[in-house]
Amino acid sequence: MRDPAVTAAFYTEKLQFRKTSDYGNYLILDRDQVQLHFFLFAELDPLTNYGQVYVRTDAIDPLYHSFLQNGVEIHPGGPLEVKPWGQKEFSVLDPDLNLLTFGQAI
Secondary structure, eight states, X not given: OOOHHHHHHIIIIXXXXXXXXXXXXXXXXXXXXXXXXXXXXXXXXXXXXXXEEEEEOSOHHHHHHHHHHTTOOBOTTOOSEEOTTSEEEEEEEOTTOOEEEEXXXX
């Protein structure tokens, strides 16, 4: 993350994560059974960032619709769809362009 306040706001307000720990340069957020850790990387260039996370869920449709209701922009290359590998998934980008893909086995 380049800016802890921006990261915390996106994940708590848009994605409905809860901030569990904030050490300034280190941030921990959780939602359901998922916990994400972020460290300060002020020099991060979002245009060259290749950070990505895959989050498994048992409720992909309600999660997707809750994101839409909160104004989360779905990645243009990652709409909610069934993939050939047996997952129903979608993707979003956070403010630092980390790719977050959420998926459920079908």
